Amino acid sequence: MKDERAELRQVLAQITSIDPVVAIEVSAMLNGLSSIEARDAALAATAQTVATQPSKIALIGVHGGLTPRGSWYGSSLSGIAASAMRAADDADVSGIIADFDSPGGTVSGTAEAAAAFAYAASKKPVVAVVNTLAASAAYWIASQASELVISPSGDVGSIGAMIMHQDISGYLDQIGLKMTIIRSEQSPMKNEAHPFAPLSDDAKAFLQGRANSAGADFIRAVAAGRKVSQAKVKDEFGQGRVFGAKEALARGMADRVATLDSVIAGMVAGVPGRATSRRRSAFAFE
Structure with a gap:
């Protein structure tokens, strides 16, 4: 009889984890417990289940x-x-x-x-x-x-990705101000996107490549996240x-x-x- 009660209590605990109200009824019917005992058993099993679940x-x-x-x-x-x-x-x-x-x-x-x-x-x-x-x-x-x-x-x-360049050379000419940039000989491309002159063709091409690369990464990530093709993102997004x-x-x-x-x-x-x-x-x- 003791083993049977233990087995029934295990069943009760399993049912409680699904529906405590049903567990109370099953307990009173199968386990021969009073309604108060059944309620306490159900609440105890529920508390144990909740304690192990994320909340x-x-x-x-x-x-x-x-x-x-x-x-x-x-x-x-x-x-x-x-x-x-x-x-x-x-x-x-x-x-x-x-x-x-x-x-x-x-x-x-x-x-x-x-x-x-x-x-x-x-x-x-x-x-x-x-x-x-x-x-x-x-x-x-x-x-x-x-x-x-x-x-x-x-x-x-x-x-998409965007790089902005501001050319203020015309304004500097109007106010009579001229900027001179001196770079180390080893680094002729340093700060090639400065605002004191128009972008050179080489600088613009380089920056275009950077923007394209970031844009491609963007499209690839969105396609993976939204679970669609890169072509769909590129054409329809x-x-x-x-x-x-x-x-x-x-x-x-x-x-x-x-x-x-x-x-x-x-x-x-x-x-x-x-x-x-x-x-x-x-x-x-x-």
Whole structure:
């Protein structure tokens, strides 16, 4: 009889991990326990199950102009990468939500941040929420998420790389100012993109090559993240243009339209044990 009770309690624990309410009924019916004993057994088994399951959601902000170390006007790309890696490797984090509102940023640091998001998405759900802008470098990173959600008034795109050169030589001539640049003989190309004269053909060709290389990396990463061909990204994802929610969905640049609040509520509802345990906070702010 003792062995049978032990076996029944094991069955009870297994059922409890699925549905504590059903477990109470099964316990009272099969195990000969009182309803109070059955309830206590179900709650104990539920607590044990919840204790071994992840119960946090990581929230990562990607805001403003993105630079490798960050600044007063935007997030740090290295910080974004570190947050994504930390959340990915945290056994107590069940999923990650990234809140995007950024026009983009530097090429430097973007590939690393995107790779961190791709790594996180290979381990657990990562939802990128465009709230309300993910352009250029920000879209590069967001495209690596498990799901890309755009707010009703959101915009995404600006795929590609750009280098700007300012020629102020005409203005200097007007005010009678002439700049002389002296370079070390070993480095005749140093600072060849200075603003005090028009770009030489060689300098323009070199910079064009750098832009093309970064643009190709961008397209390759978006294609991998969105699970489409590079040709589709190149031909159908705007060629540098930015699109609103409806157009972005039609082109496959986003998965659905929703607000940040609704995405958070949906993920919280799916965290194991959230309805039966107040063991700890639902969020781990990154």
